Amino acid sequence: MNQPPKKFPLLQTALVSSAIAFTTGSYLFAPTWCRSVHAALQDSPKTVVDEAWQVVNNEYVDGTFNKNDWQAVRQQLLSKNYTTKEQAYTAIREALGKLDDAYTRFMDPKQFQSLTNQTSGELSGVGIRLEMNEKTKAISIVEPLEDSPAFKAGVKPGDQLVAIDGKSTKGMSLDQASGLIRGEAGKKVTLKLSRPGKGIFDLRLTRAQIQLAAVRSSVKQEGNLRVGYIRLNEFSSHASEQMSKAIKTLNDKQVNAFVLDLRGNPGGLLHSSIEIGRMWMDKGAIVRTVDRRGDNEEFKANNTALTKLPLVVLVDGNSASASEILSGAIKDNRRGTVLGSQTFGKALVQSVHSLSDGSGLAVTVAHYYTPNGTDINHKGVTPDIKLDLSEDQRKQLVGNPSMLGTTNDPQYAQAIAVLKSNPLAKPPVNKTSPSASLR
Template sequence: MPILLALSIWTQPATAITEEQRVVVEAWRIVNRAYLDDTFNHQNWSAVRQQALKQPLDNPESAYTTVEKMLASLNEPFTRFLRPEQYRSLQVNTSGELTGVGLQIALNSKTGQLEVVAPIAGSPAEKAGIQSRDRILKIDGIPTTQLTLDEAAAKMRGPAGSKVLLIVERDGSPKEIQVARDRIAVNPVVAQLQTSPSGAEIGYIRLIQFNANATAEVAHAIANLEKQGADAYILDLRNNPGGLLQSGIEIARLWLDEGTIVYTVNRQGIQGNFEAFGSALTHDPLVVLVDRGTASASEILAGALQDNRRAKIVGEKTFGKGLIQSLFELSDGSGMAVTVAKYETPNHRDIHKQGIVPDLNVATDRLSRDQIATAADPQYLAAVELLDNTSTIAKSDK
């Protein structure tokens, strides 16, 4: 009998975990293992788990709400939960084509407000006059304080031709702006050869975002401009909100023979690094244009070129988004974007909330698309003057 009793106790099944509980536990474990801040915003993360599992979890929405509350306690806007449809949408956002208003957005970590990083060039939002650092207060009458970052983005997407009503605040003045959604084909590069007042041939390259096509397009632009006899280059990263980290690293390699491009630092303080190797496509003088809408991968590229003394930076201090997120898929098809590390420039400057400070600070008012890189563009003119003053602009090296 004792043996039978022991056998009965051993085979008694443990309490089954529900699918909703599984999602909550998976989310908790991912943060516990990978999140950048090992103090978890100065709270007992195990206690957060215990409290979460005390909640009634009887349907997927209850699990999702519980996970969102857990992540909200970290008080860090880039770590966020993604419902299945949001997770699928985020996975395709860098494919090169969007349907919506064409805004890159973020939550300001100090104010909690929804803020414009940059409008996509040629997008309905840019044509409507929306600018970097504008605050979006309402979307179709719904206060953005009631929306997550992904919910706000989803509300601005929609069929081409449909309209969305935004309440946008700039300098303390709210303004109602109606924007018609459209299909936005993102061609990441604009390139042309221009002649400076001194007669130098300047290759102008404007990079709009770091999508899957960006590296090949920039390389193609440099090769064509070299064939046309470019003496120097202007790389325009203004209102470039970033995109794929790998594209930023690869584009830095197009300009650098050697040197560190960026360091990544995780919560253990372990530094990863990405290096330049091989031969740059050109060694001609280079100026990089930046502004308040230059963010993330754009800041990595600008910082790499500045710290390696490959380029002078002209314009305004950049946005200051220097955190790295990784995507994690949960068992039910939902997902999470979790901040796992931060960027540092080759000289170990922390980009986050600091931005890249230009070598030459030049302010400008909002420009129309037709005014960019013309006599109406003071930042562009300053870059041209800087290149003209660079000793014989490397003509002797041609």
């Protein structure tokens, strides 16, 4: 029997394309199989079935396997002959279905590669964010990412994407267009763009490995209050370094308080959520995990906070997993005010393993609790200040993302009201004027 690979901790985010979408999850990733093992086993579908069974047998959080005889499941799986990988994949998925756990799932090689790309916070492409006009269905450039091939070639926001390598984008979805633009670093792709005043023109770009921005930040002048606004989209492998840079930059710009926006953030790497928690908290627990043996592991702040300024954290029903770890830690430690809607309610940790043929398996291995011992699974984090958006307000923000973090955003506006009532958020005395400090 082949030994399953070891694991190392993280939590999931899902990158789909140069337009980004996410799935909710909490993960532990295992190292990939070595080349020699991969070469020896890649043509044996039954081996992959057994590998998947072993991972579940060794790690699944419920030792009763949802009251299934897991040894009998193995015998049933190995009694069959699989002539194709697809037959083996179907058998694995059917076996996992017995666990009745939506977060324990099998991924074919393409899906597994997509997940590993997601969590890396990197993408091989040209570095553009796309959007589609709801009325015309035309695809255009939201922005080129800084220092990307598209940015260096002079691609501008608003450029319309007419064709990709000679293939018209008419009728294409964003995912289809993104899939054609992505590709191996070093390979070329030709984009046909249309720009007012310039007309239609071709750009031949060389794809590169690009670090995606998980963090966006800015200074918001709200009356006499200078607010550092930070929006965190995902807990990728680069999120903590980007968060550190954002907090330090906003500190240099002499903000008086912070708004941390976790709305719509479905999770990410476990170590990233802990590192980011330590940037906001000097002391206190961040999260506690419990595995199937009842073993506890607690992660704490370590006196490395980058700011002690007043903080409001914005959350909604799509703030999940690592977002709930961070917002729960800030709430339970009274480090800031959590404001918005009840969060998603995902308190399970998965282990993600690569299998010998390049496919992968995510298996629930632990349950996590907030510092106060609260189990938020299927419940979510309850905000200190609950403020739900109406359906019209939600549609307005989705249709006009530029409204997020402005006074036209009801939850942000309430966050500003909270900060203005906090005496610790008073503007600094005898410091450089706001205009002079901008750079």
